[in-house]
Structure formats: structure tokens, C-alpha cells
Amino acid sequence: MILDIRQKTKFNLQSISQSFVVSFNYEIYFTDSLFSLKNPTLAQVIAADGEKKPKKIVAVVDAGLLEFWPDLLQQITNYTNFYAEVLTLAVEPMLIPGGEAAKNDPDLLAQIHQLVEAAGICRHSYLLGIGGGAVLDLIGYAAATAHRGVRLIRIPTTVLAQNDSGIGVKNGINAFGKKNFLGTFAPPYAVINDSAFLSTLCDRDWRSGIAEAIKVALIKDASFFDFIYEHATALALRDMDTMQQLIYRCAQLHLQHIAKAGDPFEKGSSRPLDFGHWAAHKLEQLTNYSLRHGEAVAIGIALDSTYSYLLGWLSHSEWQQILNTLTGLGFQLYIPELAETSSLFQGLKEFREHLGGELTLTLLQDIGKGVEVHEADLPLYKQAISLVYEFGK
Amino acid sequence: MILDIRQKTKFNLQSISQSFVVSFNYEIYFTDSLFSLKNPTLAQVIAADGEKKPKKIVAVVDAGLLEFWPDLLQQITNYTNFYAEVLTLAVEPMLIPGGEAAKNDPDLLAQIHQLVEAAGICRHSYLLGIGGGAVLDLIGYAAATAHRGVRLIRIPTTVLAQNDSGIGVKNGINAFGKKNFLGTFAPPYAVINDSAFLSTLCDRDWRSGIAEAIKVALIKDASFFDFIYEHATALALRDMDTMQQLIYRCAQLHLQHIAKAGDPFEKGSSRPLDFGHWAAHKLEQLTNYSLRHGEAVAIGIALDSTYSYLLGWLSHSEWQQILNTLTGLGFQLYIPELAETSSLFQGLKEFREHLGGELTLTLLQDIGKGVEVHEADLPLYKQAISLVYEFGK
Numbered sequence: 001m002i003l004d005i006r007q008k009t010k011f012n013l014q015s016i017s018q019s020f021v022v023s024f025n026y027e028i029y030f031t032d033s034l035f036s037l038k039n040p041t042l043a044q045v046i047a048a049d050g051e052k053k054p055k056k057i058v059a060v061v062d063a064g065l066l067e068f069w070p071d072l073l074q075q076i077t078n079y080t081n082f083y084a085e086v087l088t089l090a091v092e093p094m095l096i097p098g099g100e101a102a103k104n105d106p107d108l109l110a111q112i113h114q115l116v117e118a119a120g121i122c123r124h125s126y127l128l129g130i131g132g133g134a135v136l137d138l139i140g141y142a143a144a145t146a147h148r149g150v151r152l153i154r155i156p157t158t159v160l161a162q163n164d165s166g167i168g169v170k171n172g173i174n175a176f177g178k179k180n181f182l183g184t185f186a187p188p189y190a191v192i193n194d195s196a197f198l199s200t201l202c203d204r205d206w207r208s209g210i211a212e213a214i215k216v217a218l219i220k221d222a223s224f225f226d227f228i229y230e231h232a233t234a235l236a237l238r239d240m241d242t243m244q245q246l247i248y249r250c251a252q253l254h255l256q257h258i259a260k261a262g263d264p265f266e267k268g269s270s271r272p273l274d275f276g277h278w279a280a281h282k283l284e285q286l287t288n289y290s291l292r293h294g295e296a297v298a299i300g301i302a303l304d305s306t307y308s309y310l311l312g313w314l315s316h317s318e319w320q321q322i323l324n325t326l327t328g329l330g331f332q333l334y335i336p337e338l339a340e341t342s343s344l345f346q347g348l349k350e351f352r353e354h355l356g357g358e359l360t361l362t363l364l365q366d367i368g369k370g371v372e373v374h375e376a377d378l379p380l381y382k383q384a385i386s387l388v389y390e391f392g393k
Numbered sequence: 394m395i396l397d398i399r400q401k402t403k404f405n406l407q408s409i410s411q412s413f414v415v416s417f418n419y420e421i422y423f424t425d426s427l428f429s430l431k432n433p434t435l436a437q438v439i440a441a442d443g444e445k446k447p448k449k450i451v452a453v454v455d456a457g458l459l460e461f462w463p464d465l466l467q468q469i470t471n472y473t474n475f476y477a478e479v480l481t482l483a484v485e486p487m488l489i490p491g492g493e494a495a496k497n498d499p500d501l502l503a504q505i506h507q508l509v510e511a512a513g514i515c516r517h518s519y520l521l522g523i524g525g526g527a528v529l530d531l532i533g534y535a536a537a538t539a540h541r542g543v544r545l546i547r548i549p550t551t552v553l554a555q556n557d558s559g560i561g562v563k564n565g566i567n568a569f570g571k572k573n574f575l576g577t578f579a580p581p582y583a584v585i586n587d588s589a590f591l592s593t594l595c596d597r598d599w600r601s602g603i604a605e606a607i608k609v610a611l612i613k614d615a616s617f618f619d620f621i622y623e624h625a626t627a628l629a630l631r632d633m634d635t636m637q638q639l640i641y642r643c644a645q646l647h648l649q650h651i652a653k654a655g656d657p658f659e660k661g662s663s664r665p666l667d668f669g670h671w672a673a674h675k676l677e678q679l680t681n682y683s684l685r686h687g688e689a690v691a692i693g694i695a696l697d698s699t700y701s702y703l704l705g706w707l708s709h710s711e712w713q714q715i716l717n718t719l720t721g722l723g724f725q726l727y728i729p730e731l732a733e734t735s736s737l738f739q740g741l742k743e744f745r746e747h748l749g750g751e752l753t754l755t756l757l758q759d760i761g762k763g764v765e766v767h768e769a770d771l772p773l774y775k776q777a778i779s780l781v782y783e784f785g786k
Binding site: 028029030141172175178182187251258 | 408417418539577579580645652653659745747749750751
């Protein structure tokens with residue numbers, strides 16, 4: 001081998017091609033009352049790693065949960081004591097303020113890193129992240145970067161996190177006023193969806209998560225949209241069985257897209273499922289995150305569906321059906337920030353920059369069929385905004 | 394599909410298995426005088442992405458280079474002007490203090506993030522990182538986390554970076570007094586090794602990089618070790634042709650290990666090529682990073698080779714050959730910090746924690762044959778330290 005090299009002239013060493021694949025596998029479990037001592041799910045997930053036990057774990061918990069689950073930290077401690085052969089709580093659980101605030105404070109990232117360090121958590125130990133999507137995004141970023149990645153078990157506690165953000169491969173925090181400016185692609189070790197947490201969600205959070213289900217239904221699966229349309233009242237009335245089905249199917253569609261679209265880490269031109277999201281991201285920022293992500297997505301869906309209708313791609317009745325489904329669930333489709341078009345349209349540029357390459361928007365060619373376009377007709381978008389306004393009157 | 398779900402009982406939704414692979418491909422180019430207008434390598438690498446041109450680039454440069462290459466920033470500007478159809482320098486290059494200091498100042502990370510933001514660099518734009526291994530580790534971490542990963546072209550300027558740290562899949566910075574506590578696994582978009590930069594290295598940096606070649610030769614390739622042993626004088630006398638061959642073969646072995654050992658991102662129990670590294674990492678810290686990484690690795694190799702000899706796995710003459718090769722190249726094998734055994738042996742614990750799972754040390758069963766062990770005999774290690782001390786007298 002050395003001789004081969006010697007035969008080449010000094011500065012004509014051949015380039016070396018590096019090429020490899022990395023497999024990622026994880027399971028999304030659906031359970032109820034995760035920390036009930038009778039529920040072995042979490043212990044089983046950790047037991048199954050085939051490594052020496054007990055395993056060290058640390059838990060980072062969305063502080064917003066304690067209002068409805070005041071015994072949660074005690075339950076976690078009791079659970080780890082009960083399953084002590086399998087897992088050991090290395091330090092007291094850490095609390096993180098809930099909601100988007102978690103992603104706007106870089107100190108919290110440093111605090112989680114410090115926790116991992118202080119607890120002596122290694123790449124074969126476990127960090128449990130328990131909370132809503134924003135808190136899990138922060139925890140995921142911390143877990144992915146400490147020791148170049150410790151094992152993260154996500155326990156999403158909102159509809160949005162259980163059907164979308166908490167089951168995928170992304171994490172992130174906000175920086176420079178830009179959503180998710182910092183983050184990585186890092187699949188979790190496992191996800192455990194616990195339906196008990198859904199029962200105590202406020203109506204806004206219950207509803208918010210449905211927006212991502214509508215999004216994925218509209219671009220991927222007309223029969224799933226029909227299901228949501230038909231069950232809008234049951235969902236609005238907080239029927240848990242219907243919600244469980246919605247979460248399951250929505251999670252399935254998201255996971256399939258990540259695995260099958262050929263580009264899970266979005267290195268090329270493959271797109272995430274971001275219908276309605278360019279406006280949503282910008283509206284969240286313009287409202288100082290007083291809008292929930294799902295509420296912003298609902299507006300974004302209404303806007304981009306209306307734009308698709310104005311392009312002649314959706315019929316009047318399809319367009320009405322979409323907007324009626326959204327309002328039937330209780331979403332507000334018009335907010336004054338939609339009229340601040342120069343700020344709003346800045347969101348198109350930021351959307352392009354964040355994803356890279358040319359601008360790519362997903363629109364609807366039909367219910368259940370998303371298509372990508374690479375330009376935005378701003379006068380037509382203004383017309384769409386007017387129509388959304390009219391619809392809401 | 395929805396019907397299937399409905400037929401299940403409420404809390405018996407099946408778990409969903411997510412599974413996918415991600416391919417990573419990148420090229421390591423060997424060239425001379427990269428920013429000479431006659432050298433099209435960099436422009437070609439960017440031209441080959443098949444996307445709309447010109448592409449935005451930003452450059453982050455090791456400030457230590459300017460002492461020997463005072464025109465470097467001007468050359469970069471001239472180069473981008475000359476190849477303006479392919480690439481545009483979005484902002485002035487940013488300078489980063491060279492050496493391990495780059496990894497100890499979290500502000501620098503934030504500054505690179507800010508540069509990416511200010512320049513409007515997206516996932517399809519390019520960040521050029523130009524410098525030694527430490528600077529590239531910092532830049533790599535910044536690139537991997539801005540927008541969840543912008544394209545990074547690494548231009549390593551030291552022997553160590555060209556044959557090891559700059560060609561692999563890791564990045565990182567130090568935190569909590571621990572080396573590489575923060576970082577990710579993130580392959581570069583491409584690597585361009587420019588031999589011109591080697592000519593101006595100080596002797597310490599020239600020599601330091603050879604340590605990693607000796608490491609990989611000792612555990613993987615006896616004939617490569619013979620090559621180094623035979624050419625130790627030429628290498629010490631700074632023969633560039635010999636160095637180029639050393640870098641090429643060392644890079645090749647490192648890349649093969651990453652691609653072929655089955656676990657490029659070290660999720661399981663696969664090991665990086667870290668022979669001699671447990672002590673090296675700790676000695677760097679104990680000397681406040683006044684030791685170069687390669688100098689510390691040379692000491693670590695001497696120590697673990699001696700320990701392997703004491704275990705009866707290496708013959709006396711093999712052991713002597715290894716230590717003579719190191720001293721023949723000019724490495725100092727004994728430093729007083731080796732005698733601070735309680736601090737030094739703390740490095741074993743930190744090494745285990747960083748990599749996760751049980752302690753795994755690589756030792757030598759023969760020249761060219763590394764083996765893994767899972768325990769450390771501390772009294773025997775103390776004896777090995779004495780022997781290294783005796784050898785150096």
C-alpha cells in the first residue's frame with residue numbers, strides 16, 4: 001500500500017472517497033400512565049439495551065406539567081426505586097419552564113449540559129425528556145451535543161409533540177430572533193407517548209396539535225382528512241379515543257415521510273412536511289410567540305390552502321371544507337399580523353434560508369396531494385389574506 | 394388504515410418501529426497551494442454540487458496562519474473574485490485564535506453562529522474552515538449546529554488535522570474542564586489537504602501530527618509502522634515527500650476504520666482509534682494544554698505500549714522499537730504529570746464516561762495489532778510509568 005503511494009508524483013496523490021451509511025432505529029410506544037408502578041414500558045425499553053444494569057438516568061421535566069401532575073417528580077423517583085435493578089436516577093429531575101420560552105434562553109441549554117456532566121451521564125446512559133414540543137426540542141439539542149450524543153428517551157406530553165415534533169429526528173432552539181436557528185438532526189433512542197398527559201391539556205394545547213395532523217392529511221392522505229373532518233366535533237369535545245387515533249395516524253405519516261422520502265436529514269432538496277409553515281414560523285415570531293405553534297400552523301394552512309384555491313388547484317367546496325374543519329375545531333384563522341405583509345413576506349426569505357437552496361413551498365393540488373412550487377406570487381398572497389379575513393367575518 | 398386503528402382497544406395501540414439509513418459521502422482531496430488562481434480544486438468541488446451558481450461561502454480562518462501566510466485573506470478574496478461564477482464570498486473571513494484556546498472559549502462558537510446568520514448562509518451554502526485541528530473542531534461544531542448543519546469544507550493546515558482530526562466525522566469543544574464534552578458527529582462536505590501549509594509549521598506541529606500516524610500503524614498496520622520506523626530520520630529532517638506519504642496512508646486507515654468498523658457515529662460499543670488516548674486527554678488537561686495533542690498522544694502511546702510489554706504482549710525489542718521511533722522523531726516521553734498518578738488515573742474514569750459503557754482500552758498484542766481490554770491494573774500502570782521514566786533517562 002505504501003509502495004503504491006510512493007509511485008505517485010509528489011502532489012498527485014489520488015483523492016480518497018469516503019462513503020458509509022449509518023442506520024437509525026427507534027420505537028414509538030403508546031401507553032397510559034407511564035410512571036404507574038404497574039407499567040413496565042420504560043423499564044423494559046431500558047432493559048432491552050442488553051448492557052450492564054442498572055443504567056443511570058436523568059430526567060428533565062417541563063415545569064408546566066407540575067400544575068396538573070404535582071406528584072410527577074415523586075412518581076418518577078418511586079418508579080426508579082421500584083425498577084432499581086434496571087435504572088438509577090442519577091440526580092434529582094431538573095425542571096425547565098414550559099413553552100417556547102424554553103427555546104429562547106441559551107442558559108437552559110448550558111444548564112442541561114451541566115446536569116449531564118454532574119450526573120456522570122455517558123453515551124450509554126439515558127436522558128429522559130418529559131414535556132411539550134418546545135421543551136423536548138431544547139432537551140434534544142442538549143442531549144445530541146453532550147458527549148456528542150447521549151441516549152434520549154422522549155416522553156412527549158402534548159398532542160403536537162406526540163404526533164409530530166416529539167417523534168421525529170430534529171431538535172433545536174431559537175437564536176438571533178430566528179426559530180430553530182441552532183439544532184441538529186438526532187433521532188431519539190425511543191419515544192413513549194403517554195395518553196394520560198393529554199387529559200390535562202388546556203383546550204388551546206389540545207387543539208393546537210390537531211393542526212399538524214390536518215397538515216399531513218392535506219398533503220398526504222385524503223382519507224385521513226375525511227376522518228378529521230368527520231370527527232371535528234368529537235375532537236373539539238375532547239374525545240380521547242378519537243384523539244388517540246388521530247395521533248397514531250399522524251405519527252405514522254410523519255415517520256413514513258422521514259424514513260421513505262430518501263433524505264431524513266434534509267441534506268439535499270428533500271423537504272420536510274412543512275405545508276403552511278413558512279407563514280406559521282413568521283407569525284409566531286411576529287406575535288412574540290403568544291401564538292402556539294399549532295395555532296400558527298392552522299393560520300398558515302388556511303393561507304396556503306386559500307392561495308392554492310386562488311391558483312385554481314382546489315375547488316371552492318374543497319377550500320371551504322378545509323377552512324370549516326379548522327374553524328370547527330376552534331382555530332382562529334385571521335390575526336392582524338397577517339396584514340403586516342412586508343414583515344410577513346420576509347418569512348418567505350427566512351424560510352428559504354433556513355432550509356437552503358431555492359425557495360420551495362408546498363401547496364395543495366387536491367386534498368391529500370401536496371405539490372412543491374418554487375415561487376410565491378405576492379399580490380396573489382395578499383388576495384389570499386383578504387379572503388381568509390372575509391371568511392372569518 | 395384508520396379502520397385498523399379503530400379496531401384496537403383504546404390503550405393498545407401498537408408501537409411503531411422507525412428505521413432508516415442515512416448515507417454519508419465525502420471526498421478528501423490532496424493538493425498544493427489551494428488558493429493559487431491556477432488551482433481549480435475548491436471551485437470544482439463547489440461547482441460539482443449541481444445547484445444554481447454562484448454559491449455563497451464564508452471562511453473562518455485560524456489566525457495563527459497569518460504569521461506565515463500574511464496574504465492569506467487577500468488570496469482568498471482574489472480566488473473568490475477569480476472564480477466568481479462559482480462562488481461569492483458573503484462576508485470578510487473571520488479569524489479565530491489558533492490552538493486549543495479555540496475550544497475553550499464558548500464565545501467563539503456564538504461568533505461563528507452569528508457570522509453564518511449575518512452572511513445569510515443556508516444549508517446549501519458553504520462554510521470553509523481553514524486551520525489546525527482545534528480550530529476545525531470548533532468550526533465543525535458551529536457548522537453542524539447552525540440551521541442544523543451547513544455544508545462544511547475543511548481545509549486542515551497541520552499534519553495532525555490532515556491525517557486524523559480534519560478528515561473524520563467528529564467535531565467538538567471543551568466544557569466543564571473536559572475535552573470535547575460538547576460536539577456532534579457530522580461528516581464534512583469535503584476536505585482539501587493543502588501541503589503548502591505544512592512547510593511553514595513549527596517543528597513541534599510538524600512532529601505532533603506524526604503521533605497519530607504511529608498510533609494507527611501500531612494498532613492496524615505493521616508495514617506502515619515499519620515505514621515510519623525506517624523514515625524517522627527523513628521525517629525528523631522534514632522531508633515533505635515522506636510526510637505526504639505518511640499523511641496519505643494515515644488518512645486512509647482512519648477513513649477505513651470509520652467506514653468499515655460498522656459504527657461511524659459510535660452509538661454502540663465500537664471504538665474510535667484511541668490507542669494511547671486516555672492518558673493523552675488527561676495529560677493535555679493537567680498541563681493546561683501546554684502539551685500539543687500529538688505530544689500528549691506520543692506519551693500515551695509510550696505508556697500503553699510499555700503497559701502492553703509488561704503484560705507480556707510485546708517483546709522487549711518491539712517495545713524498544715516503538716519508544717525509539719518516538720524519541721527518534723523528537724518526542725519527549727516522560728513529563729512530571731505522569732507521576733501525579735491519582736490525577737492521571739482519574740483520566741480512565743473520564744475516558745469511560747465520555748465514550749460510554751464499560752471501560753475499554755486499546756492495547757497492543759503485537760505491532761500492528763490492537764486489542765481491547767476492559768480493566769486497568771493500576772499498580773502495573775505505575776510500573777509502566779517508571780519504565781518510561783527510566784527509558785528517558
